[in-house]
Structure formats: C-alpha cells, structure tokens
Amino acid sequence: MLLPNVLSSLLEKTTAELSSLSSSLMEGFCRPKEEGKWATHLPSGFGAYTPCLVDSFVVTVSNLLLLCVTLYRIYYVVGSSSSSSSPSSSSAYHNNKKFKLKNPPWGHLFAILLVACCVIGPLLQVVFGISNVNLDGELSLPPYELLTFLVSVATWLSVLAMLCVEMKTYTKDLIWYVRFVLVYVVVAETAILRYLLALKDYSTDVAMRVVFGEYLCAVFFCVFYMFYFPALEPQTDFTPIVVHDEPYYGSEYEPLAGEQEVCPERNASFISFLLFEWMTPLMKSGYKKPIGDKDVWLLDKWDTTEQLYSTFQHYWYEERAQPNLSLLRALNRSLGARFWLGGIYKLGNDAAQFVGPVCLSLLLVSMQNQEPVWKGYVYAALIFAGAMFGVLCEAQYFQNVIRVGFRTRSALTAAIFRKSLRLSQAGRRGFTMGKITNLMTSDTDAVQQTCQQLHSLWSAPLRIIIAIVLLYQQLGLASILGSMMLLALFPVQAFIISWMKNLQKQGLQRTDKRIDLISEILSAMDIVKYFGWEESFKTKVLGIRADEISWLRKSQLLNAVNSFLLDAAPVLVAVLAFGLYTYFGGELTPAKTFTSLSLFAVLRFPLYTLPTLIVYIVNANVSLKRLQEFLVADERDLQPNPALESGLPAISIENRTFSWEPTLEWPTLSNINLHVEVGSLVAIVGSTGAGKSSILSAILGDLPAVSGSPAIVRGKVAYVPQVSWIFNASVQDNILLGSPYEPERYKMAIDASALAQDLASLPNGDLTEIGERGVNISGGQKQRVSIARAIYSNADVYLLDDPLSALDAHVAQQVFETCLLEKLRGKTRVLVTNQLHFLSQVDRIILVNEGEIKEQGAFDELLANGPLFKQLMENVRSMEENMDDDGDKMIEAGDEVNVIQMNGAKSEEASLLEHRVSSKKDTEDMEKKKKDVKAMLIKEEERETGVMSWKVLSRYIEAIGGTWVVAVLFFFYVMVEVARLSTSGWLAIWTDETRPKMHGPFFYLQVYMLLSFVQVFFNFGNSFWLVLSSLVAARKLHNRMLESVLRAPISFFHVNPLGRILNRFAKDTGEIDHTIAWYVNVLLAAVFELLSTFVLIGFVNTIALWAILPLLLVFNMVYLYFQTTVREVKRLDAITRSPVYAQFSETLNGAASIRAYNLYDRMAIKNGKAVDANIRYMVVNMSSNRWLSIRLDFLGGLMIWITATLAVFGNARASDQAAFAPQMGLLLSYTLNITFLMMLTLRLASLAENSFNAVERLGNYIDTPSEAPLVIEGYRPPPAWPTDGAIEFQNVVMRYRPDLPPVIHGLSVKIHPMEKIGVVGRTGAGKSSMINTLFRMVEAESGHILIDGLSIRKMGLSDLRKNIGIIPQSPVLFSGSMRFNLDPFGEHTDADLWESLERAHLTDVFHRNGLGLDSEVSEGGENFSVGQRQLLNLARALIRRSKILVLDEATASVDYATDALIQNTIRKEFKSCTMITIAHRLNTIIDTDRILVLDAGMLIEFNTPQQLLSNADSMFSGMVRSTGAANARHLHRIVTGGTNMDSEIEEVNQSQHFANGH
Secondary structure: OHHHHHHHHHHHHHHHHHHHHHHHHHHHHHOOOOOOHHHHOOOOOOHHHHHHHHHHHHHHHHHHHHHHHHHHHHHHHHHHHHOOOOOOOOOOOOOOOOEEEOOOOHHHHHHHHHHHHHHHHHHHHHHHOOOOOOOOOOOOOOHHHHHHHHHHHHHHHHHHHHHHHHHHOEOOOOHHHHHHHHHHHHHHHHHHHHHHHHOHHHOOHHHHHHHHHHHHHHHHHHHHHHOOOOOEEEOOOOOOOOOOOOOOOOOOOOOOOOOOOEOHHHHOOHHHHHHOHHHHHHHHHHHHOOOOHHHOOEOOHHHOHHHHHHHHHHHHHHHHOOOOOOHHHHHHHHHHHHHHHHHHHHHHHHHHOOHHHHHHHHHHHHHHOOOOHHHHHHHHHHHHHHHHHHHHHHHHHHHHHHHHHHHHHHHHHHHHHHHHHHEOHHHHOOOOHHHHHHHHHHHHHHHHHHHHHOOHHHHHHHHHHHHHHHHHHHHOHHHHHHHOHHHHHHHHHHHHHHHHHHHHHHHHHHHHHHHHHHHHHHHOHHHHHHOOOHHHHHHHHHHHHHHHHHHHHHHHHHHHHHHHHHHHHHHHHHHHHHHHHHHOOOOOOHHHHHHHHHHHHHHHHHHHHHHHHHHHHHHHHHHHHHHHHHHOOOEOOOOOOOOOOOOOOOEEEEEEEEOOOOOOOOOOEEEEEEEEOOOOEEEEEEOOOOOHHHHHHHHHOOOOEOOOOOOEEOOOEEEEOOOOOOOOEEHHHHHHOOOOOOHHHHHHHHHHOOOHHHHHHOOOHHHOEEOHHHOOOOHHHHHHHHHHHHHHOOOOEEEEEOHHHHOOHHHHHHHHHHHHHHHOOOOEEEEEOOOHHHHHHOOEEEEEEOOEEEEEEOHHHHHHHOHHHHHHHHOOHHHHHHHHOOOOOOOEEOOOOOEEOOOOOEOHHHHHHHHHHHHOOOOHHHHHHHHHOOOOOOOOOOOOOOOOOHHHHHHHHHHHOOHHHHHHHHHHHHHHHHHHHHHHHHHHHHHOOOOOOOOOHHHHHHHHHHHHHHHHHHHHHHHHHHHHHHHHHHHHHHHHHHHHHHOOOHHHHHHOOHHHHHHHHHHHHHHHHHOHHHHHHHHHHHHHHHHHHHHHHHHHOHHHHHHHHHHHHHHHHHHHHHHHHHHHHHHHHHHHHHHHHHHHHHHHHOHHHHHHOOOHHHHHHHHHHHHHHHHHHHHHHHHHHHHHHHHHHHHHHHHHHHHHHHHHHHHHOOOOHHHHHHHHHHHHHHHOOHHHHHHHHHHHHHHHHHHOHHHHHHHHHHOOOOOOOOOOHHHOOOOOOOOOOOEEEEEEEEOOOOOOOOOEEEEEEEEOOOOEEEEEOOOOOOHHHHHHHHOOOOOOOEEEEEEOOEEHHHOOHHHHHOOEEEEOOOOOOOOEEHHHHHOOOOOOOHHHHHHHHHHOOOHHHHHHOOOHHHOEEOHHHOOOOHHHHHHHHHHHHHHHOOOEEEEEOOOOOOOHHHHHHHHHHHHHHOOOOEEEEEOOOHHHHOOOOEEEEEEOOEEEEEEOHHHHHHOOOOHHHHHHHHOOHHHHHHHHHHHHOOOOHHHHHHHHHHHHHHHHHO
16 A cells, blocks of 8 residues: 555656646746736736737747748749659649749739838847737746747748749749638737737837737738739740649440459448548549549449339339329339438438537527536537537438439439330320430439439428527517518418429420420531531521520529528518517527527528429429320330241231321321241332331331231341441441351351451451441441341341442442342341342332332232333333343442452453552552551540639630629629628627617617618629529520531531530530529628638637638648549549430430340440449549538538637636627627538539539530631622532542541542533442532542632632532431421422422322421431432422532432432433532433542543443443443443433333322
8 A cells, every 4th residue: 555655645746846847937938927917908818828828829830830831832842943853742633833933023022022021020029129918017028929029030031032932933833822821820910919909008109010010011911922923934944744644444444453343332331431431542542643434433233223223113114003103103112212211311410400509509608607617618519519410410311312313313314215215106206306315314313403402391391490499499489470471481482383383394395495406407417517507507596595595594583583582581580580579578698699590590591492492393393294204105015026937927917007197197008918928038119208118117116007916027137227227336336236246147247248348448447436327437338237237137037128229239239149149048038129120039029109019929920910010110121121131140249349250250341440449559658557547436525634724714704794794793792791790790789788778679670680681682683693694604605515516527526426415405504504503603602601700700709710720721621632533523424424315316316226126125234334334423423522521521510619619718718708798609600600601612612613514515615626617708709609510629639537548539520511420439439528528528638629710618618508509318307397398497488399399209298198388397307218308308409409419329219210200300400500410320320421430539530421331441331331231231322322311211200100190
C-alpha cells in the first residue's frame, strides 16, 4: 500500500508544479490584468486573456498559414521553372503551364505597393513600441503582441516576394489557395479590430490610426488580389509537362484485376457500406487522371437490364390479365422493394431534421436562464449527432431510390425495345420512330426522376405536420391558426396541377412532332441537300419549335407562379403566427422566435420541393400513360415457325386478303392462294405497285390479314429486303448477324454473293467498318452484303425482294447462277424480280396484278396459256430471242468486270477487261497507303475532359441575352438576401429584451411582414426573369444547332450515327429546355444564401466565422476531389447513352429483317448490354454523390458544433447574457441551415456543371464546319441559269475524307447542251461519286466543274442545287400528305401536282383510294412500293423542270414496263434538257448520245454507242456481251438502227394498257 500512496502523492505534486509552471508561463506571455479594461469593459470575450488569445492564436495562426502558402507557391513557381518536373502533383490533370505578365504590369506594381504598406505598419510598431492592445498604460509590448508583429512582417514579406517572383514567372496553379488564406487573414484581423473598436475610448489615437491603416491596406490588397486577373502571355522558354488524358475506348470492357470485375458494393463491409468507403479507390483513380471506360466496374447482376426486364415482364404479363391494368402497379411489384426500403431511411432522415430546432430551443433557454454551461455543450453535441444520423439515413435513402430509378429506366427501355420489334401494323399506327425514340428518352427519364422524388409525397406533409406541432409548443394556438393558411393552398394547387398536366401533354406532343420531323430529315439528308431544301425544312422545324417553346413557356411560368405561392406560404404562416401570438398577449423571446424561425426553415424545404415534385409527378403521369399505351398496343405473335414436314408446302396462304389499312376500300392484296413447295425456286413478277413486295410482307407477317389466319411458313427464314438493312459495324458483323463464325460457310457466302473482290479493295477487308445505313459502300455492295447474310444464315426458306435490280447485269447474272441455282439448290427460294430474263430458269412463276395473283405456273406453261405473262414478256424482246437462241449461255462475270466463259477459258474480251482492271491499279505506294487507312468510319463521340470550359458558360450567357440579363438576375438574388437578412435582423431587434421599445408590437410585425414579402416578390421576379431568359437560350441553342447540322457537309452524317445526332435534339435539348434553368436558379439562390449566412455569422461572431472558414476550404478540396471523377463519369454517361439510341434507330429500320431472321431476342440482349454500359456510369455517379454527401455533411456538422460551442462559451463569459441571447439565437438559427446550404450548393454546383454538358454537346455540333454558303452575292448565276445545260469536268479529283484514297482520279469530260449521257461502270466505279461532285455534296479536291461556262465552285450551293434536277438512287418519302411530298413548301398549284402525277403514271394509285393529294404517306413511305416511290421522285423532277437532269439508277427498282414508261416520259418531258443517266440496265442508256465508262474513278471510255460497240475490245462492248448473247444482239440492233427505241417504248405502253385493262 505504501508504494501506490507514494506514487499518487508524487503524481499530484508533479501535476501541481506543471500547472503552476504553465500558469506562470501563460501569465508571463499574456500579462493578463484581472481588473484591466479587457476584463471589465468588454461585453463578451475571453476576459483578461482576450487580446492574448485572439492575437497569438487567431491572428498569428492565420498569418503563419499565409506564410506557408506563399512560400510554397514561390517554391512551386521557382522550382518548376528550373526543373523538368513540378515539385508535387498528385493529379494527372496538372500541366504546370507557365506565363509571363504583359508589359507594363501595372496591376502587380499596385499590389506590391499595398503589400509594402502591410510590411511597414507592424515593422514601425515593433521599432517604436506602438501597442494595439495596451489599454492599461503598460510601458512595453507584451510578448504575444511582439510575436504577432514579427510573424506579420515575415508573412507580408513572403507575399511581397511572391509578387516579385510572379513578375518574372506566373502560374495559375495554387492561386485560389492564396486568395482564400488572404480572406482568412482579413477575417482574423477583423476579429481583433472589432474588440479594439469596442474599447476604442481607452486606446491612443496613434495606435488606432496605425491599426486602421494596416487593416485597410490588408483589405484593399485582399479585394484587389481576389479579382485581379493579369494579362498573360505564354512563356516561350518553358515547355510544360503535359500528361495526356487517357482516351475513351468504345471497345468491349476488359475486367479489372482482382475482385473489382463487378461493382464491390454488395460485398462491402458494414462500415464501408455505411460510409461508402468502397467508392474511395475509384475516387482516387479519378483524381489522378480522367477516368475512362476501363476504370469503371461492371454492373452487378442485380442491376443488369436482362435481369430487371425478366422480373418486370413476369409481373407485366400478370398485370395485363387484370381488367384495369396499371403499368405503375407492375413496376411497383417488380422493382418496388428497394423503393420502400428507401422510404424507411427517408423517415429516419426526416426525424433527424427536427433534432436541430428542438436542441436549439433547449440551448437558447439554457442561455437565457443561465443554466450550467455543460448543458449547452451537451445540446451542441446533440445537434451534431442528429445531423450525422440524418446524413447516414439520407445517403442510404438516395442510394435506394436512385437505384430504383435507373432500374426502372433499364426495364422500360428493354420493354420499349422489344415491343417496337413486335408491333403489328395496326399497333404501329400512331407510333412513329421519333415518338418511340421520345418514349425511350424523355418518358423513361421522367419516370426515373420521379422515382427519386416520390417519397417526398408523404415525407413533405409529414415534415409540415411535425413542424406545426413543434411550432405549437413554441407559439401555441397562433401557430395553428397561422398554419391554416397552408390549407388555402390546396384548391389552388389542384387547379395549377391540372393546368400543368395539360400544358405538359401539349408540350410533349410538340416535342414528338419535332423529333419525328428531324428524324426524317436526318434519314434523308442526301435528298434534302440534292434538292436544296435545307432552308425550307429548317423553317418547318423552327415553326414546330416555336410552338413547342410557347407551351414550355406557359408551363414554366405557371411553375414559377406555383413556386411563388409555395415560397410565400411559410412567410404568411410566420407573419400570422407571430402577429396572432403577440395579439393574444404572448411575449416573443429569442428562444421562441429563433426556434420558430428554424422550424419555419424546416417547413420551407418541403414546401419548396413541392413544385418540383408536382412537376415530376405530372410529367411522370403523362409519361406512364404514354408508355402504357405503347406497351399495350397490338403486337404480333412472334412464335418460331413450325419445322419442315414431308408432304407439306414450305409456304401456305389460303384465300386470304391483306391490307396495310383495314379501313381502305381497296385492300393491298386480295384472294391470295399461294403454296410454295419445299426446295422450289419461285419467281414473283408484275408491274410496279402490283403487290409483289406485299406478298413477301404477307408471308413474313408484316402485312396483316384482314380476316383469318396469316401465312404459314415452315422452317427457318432468311430475308433479303429490297432496301438493304445495313447497320454500323464491320462487313463481317453485318453478314454474321451475331451467329458464330464458321470459315467455310462464310467463304461460301462471300463467293456466292460475288463480294470477294469488293472486300479485297476495302481498307481492312471484311473487317472494314460500314457506316450507318451503309453510307460508305455502293447500293450494289449493300445488296450483296444482304444476300451474303441470307446465305450464311443457312435457312430453309429464302425470301428475296428484287435484290438483283441494284446489281450490274453481269454481277446479277453471276449471283443468280452461283447463289440461287447452285449454292441454295434444295432450299425453298421465293424471288421477287423485274429481271425477266431469269424466269426461264425458275421452277414456278407467280404473276401479280392489282393486288391479286392473276396467273401462276411454269415458264413454258404461262408463255403458252397466260395472256398477261405473255404480254409482260413481249415487253422485253430480248427474252423472246433468248428463247429461240441455239443454246448460247449467258456469260458469267465477276464484280471487277472480269468476263469468264462458262467452260472456264478466258475469252479475248475477258482478258482485255481484266487487263484494264489490273492496269488501273494504283502503284505499290498507293496500295501501302490504302492498307494504312483506318477501318474506323464512325468517329468516337466528342468528349471534353477537365473542368467545364469558360467557352461553354459564355455560350450559354450569350444565348440567354448577354451579361445585362445575368446582371439583372444577380440583382434579384442580392435583393432577396438583403431582404432575408433584414427580416431576421429585425426579429432580433424585436425580441431584444434589453432595449426599450419605442413602438407597439404591431409596428414591429408590420415591418417584419413588409420585409418578408419584399423577399418573396424579389424571388418571384427572379424566377420569372430566369424562365423567360432560359427559354430564349433554349430556342437559340437549338436553332443554331439545327442550322449547323443542316449546313454540315454530307460526310458529317457518314461518321455520326443518326441516333447520336437525334440524342442531341432529344435528350440534350430537353435538358436545356427543362433542367439547366432550374439547376442554375436553385444553385445561385443557395450560393447567395450561403454567402449571406457567412456574412451574418461574421457580423454576429467573427471568431466563429474564423473557426469554420478552414472547414470551408476542406469542403472545397473534397468537392474538387469528387468533381474530377464525377465530371468525367457524367460525360461518359452522355457518350454511352447515344449508342443505345443509335442501336434503337438502326433496329427500327431493320425490324422486318430482324423478325424474319428471328433475331429479336439477340438484338434485345445487345441493346440491353448497351444500356448496361450506360448504367455503369449512373451507378458510379449515384454512389460518388453519396460518398461526397457523407463527407461534406460531416464537415458541415463540425461547423455547427464549433459555432454552437463558441456561442455557449461566449455566452458564459458575457457581461449581459440577456442581451447576448438574441444575437446567439440569430446566429445559431442560420448556422443550423449551413450544412444543408453548403451540401446543396456543392451538389447543385456538380449537377449544374454536369447539366451544362448538354450545352457543351450542342456547342460541339454548333461549331461543326459548314458547307459552302448557300448564296454568294458576288457570284450569283443569271436568273434563267443554266440556259444551255453545258457541263464540263476539268481534271477533277475527289476523295470523301482526307484520310481516304481518291474515288475520282483526274476526270475530264465535256457534255454539250441538250446532250443525253449514259454513265456505266461496275459497282463502286465512281458513278454516284461523279454526281456527288457535280452537286458539290463532296467538294472536289482539285480541278473545276463548269456549267454554261460558270464555275460551280464559286457560286452558292442553293443557286447550284436548285437549278439541277435529280431522280436519286434511293427513293425517299416523308410522312405526311402526298401534296407535302411533291411540293413541301406550297410553291405549285394542285393542277401542277396532278399533271406531274399523270406524267409519272401514278394518277390511278391516288384516284383509287379516294383521298387524292391528301393521301397519307407513312414514315419512310412504307405504304408504297419502292418502285412507286421512285415514280414519285420522277414526279418531283417533273415539277422542278430543270435544264439539267440527273438520273442516278432511278429505274433500278421498277419492272421493265415501268422502266419503259419512265424512259418515255423522260424523253418527252426533258427533250430539251441535258441528261446524265446512271443505270445498271444497259437497255436504259443504249440510245443516249454518248456513253461514259468509268472504272475505279477513272474515265475509261467516252463516245457514242456506235463507236464503242464498233470496237470489240472496248470495255463497253465487253459489258454488252456480259448481258447475254440475245440481249447483246438486241442492243446492237438499237444502236445500229435495226430497232427503233421510241416505237418499242410505245409498244410497251400499249402492252401496259392492255395488261391493266385485262
């Protein structure tokens, strides 16, 4: 027992001695005077130790911090200038770029002068012993003050040195840290100055002048340096180390090493899960370098689209069986569990919101009643604990509901995708491609956003009720009566919600209409440019956009009124509650007043979020109805076909009638009886519009039967559509279509489709990327890729819709014999064809006329007994001769025009042609260059990295109206905060019990009410102004992007998928319309409220402001750490969103092929993977926000705790605690809100910056390089130009992109006025490229093109294109009326339109349906055959009446009879015109004046047909021979005059009339 007693005694003695020593040291250092002025005359502070603590701790620590920062900046600048690497940088964004000041650097010289004053001041005080704090007549400076002066001198000398170093080398790095610490020093100086001013009567005039002088110099320098941005120029003798951003890889994701292949959230520990620590490794990675695709985890299985869709689909099928089905109910059953779990966390978060006000009330009461100090500290700690509990609950709440939001979006996107492939013709009615795209973008987003907010529907009323209950405890019955004002809002809200719902619906309809039109324009951009319709279509889109904006304006102004009402509600409640409480005789104390104010703040938040919630709910309700309407639309039953059975036909249709529109009097197909035997080759023939393609559509199930069961098809189907479906992928991927690669089968498909030599000429062979819709390959190559796809599929039934028309004659012959007769022998083949010379080789022929099968049988049988078939064959005389031929076989020809005889020996002409082909090959250098060309065509989407550039913000500022509009906005925000602070300050005066009241309570109430409503009305004015200006910006940005896109060169559309461009017009434009203004408004309101809160804290308790400012710096550092990651994630989110829409667009275009190949599940899975690739970034974005919120809210809680603790500490030492309480109440009521404000500010800053990605992305398209001007005033052609129609190509060279080889090599051609020119050549020879150069769709690299002696390069594109007519290769129609398609802009009379239809032989088609020119054209003209669409293109050309007409394979898709009709019309109507005709059928161009033969972009021959055919060695002669001996002789007779072409055409016309009459 002795030893413990000795040790205890020794310990007590040591402790006492140390305490005595520290006390003596403290007294020696601080020299406190217990009865001095500092102890007896200061209202609040730290007693006699006040000057020592403030000077030695507050001021000195601030100065030391500034000293460290400036020294580090000096070291950073000097060290990095003399070294090849920067001293320190943990981020890969760091470039360490150096500048030098532009002379003369007056700003820096002024700054040096101010800092010199800051140095001289404390230096003089040390030298002359002038004390700031000596109020009791001491003779020397106290040690702490001397230390403060010396540190101050050293600090300002370091600042002076930093400015001198900056004169030589300047860097923008670390500058904001210096500025922040300068503010921190000024706040510290303000703290000591306020104490000195309180005791100024006891200080000397000299000391006060010196103090004021030093303070003013420091403030002036701080303000100047804060807003000083010197004029800079790059330092030429310094090379920065640039760390290049990691590029974004669009390739398949490569899993990370270890266990981070999938999101680690599910396997995280409890603490890591709670604090989101599992996100930290990714945040570190994102801080060090711009995050890329390979840095982000794969989705966990529970978040994958396929998993979510299968769950949703199960419940949706169950729901569809209910009498009152509800999409919302199905979503809740499938995905609602986590949503309701989030509701539990929301309840915990809501409860935590009231801990602060309740503890604040207890704290203020304890201050007023002078209760023990420890209670105050406990209440302060409870406020912090309540805040942290709320933070953790809020993080889990958001994590759950946001996850449900994106899961809902994934499931709905998958459902929309699958449904779009299953829609029947009836179901498709009313759902255009643009509308379906809008469902997938805007509507799913609306539902997703609502999922994240919907709990506020019960949470907001609950908060309001609890707040009113707590208010009742403070103000009694007055609070209840005041809160009754909220009930008055309910009927108003009901009316406003109903109105907003209608406005939203109207706005969405306009958006659908705009997106539909833009989608059609983009799909037919080449046609728009050929016809010079850019300005006309722009006007039409802008008209719809103006209507859309008007509805948006109404909706958003109504929302602003709603916000005004909800903003005014808490003010009215507060005014009435305080007024009634005073009227009932109550006395407002600081505890009651400021606790009530904090409760009113809690009340304000749910009321403030209600407008947004209402908008979300209204939008989501409209969207859910639209989605439900789509998902319940009529759909096809896509069951697999039954297997082939012995004895049963492969295709059966039993006496069925089919119609695209069931309501029409004339069905599309009538009384169809069709049986196709297994293994047979059946040809379907007939005139254009007779119903040939419709029969294939009926077999596939796309054309619905009016009654009865649809066609029965047995076995696996392959389909080759007339318009090839080519998607953005490699040639190989387009052929395989997702099937496994089998080399032998693949080679067989390539050979059978005559693609081998085409692939050899491509940069990367079959791995070369094909652009969207096959923009970088010719029409014939697209069709043969489609044929190869069908062959590779190894199907049982092959449906081919006239694929041979797009091929050259010799290639068509090879494909027919090699593919249909040889490789597919034994398969069931149904061939729609206009190539009648193949009919003798098929098993069975079906002749269709006026939608009915008129005749069917074998070739010989029909020729003997079929009058219609016999008449049809007489239209092509070459076939008659072919029948009588003595056995000559047609010559097989490869795609490179190598003519090889059937016996395998090369003919003389074949050798010549092969020589021509080989001789035109480029040199070895060119071959090498070709191999070096990248296979990538579709460019990766633009992606900025780093902080949002000033260019983006300035673009938006300029769009909303300029800096004056922003200045007005800022004025409103400032006035709102002035009114808010005045209101709170007035309450402090009202409740100050120590001041005599000069007026009655109602005077104070009236002033309070006036100030409150001033605040509300300024808020409303701000919202009103922002709505108007933001919609001006939305309109300007959209219109500029539309202008840029329409004026972009055609190559822009080759490298940017349609879905990507549509995404800018849909999703990004929608964000600018709806989101940015709201984010900017709330962000700026929060920023100004936060700044005013700091001003108030600094005014009431400067020490408290000084204590929490470092946390503000930490706030900013954590935010920057977070933002470097989330900024890139948001950009990647936008980039990966586009492929979802691009794939969707491509899929809709190929829906018939996808259904035929039974690929809907495979395509849906592919789309699901694209959605998952996008959702990955959404998960990271969501979780990183939670990671940030927990850390920032923790710092915010520390701020509240520090402020509350200092308030308790100060109150305990206040001389008049009753006077101190109102100030502390005011301070703490605002401080309680500071965590929410700071978190809201930073979160909104992140969201606002991310939302500005939409402006950035629109800006990328706005800045797209434009084509040449539409009109060049200095070089406009004469009004009637061209008068003659003479065309001359002078050594023209053209390539499609700088990195690609030329496609036209030195072309020189002179075409005389009124001359008819035929252009022939193999597929890919450069025929269409020549026309593109003539129309300047692609500018010639060198050379000139003259029309009537004028260079087309010098004139505007509109002047050129509107004066040249064209019937393009791809017939395009726009949805709308036939009148709109013929004359989109009302420039002609109905009589002119009917005349053009009559000359195009289409009047019967439109008279038959009874609607005439008002006949509806479906999207893409799907309710017309391809041949009819081509005839409508002819009608357009007839209306235009140009002096020059170009026919780009205009008759490839029509039968011989229709071809003859078109040729007859062209010969009559364009007799006085110059014509250039590109055609696969040599019969079409054989009677032209001259024929131009192209090969590999070079002119091979150009002469009259007689001259070319007279030379047996000419390439043209070889092409004629390749069409078959009989047809070659027929062509020879036409050329030599043995056959009169005009009489033959007239005979065809008479035959056509006979067939129709029959």
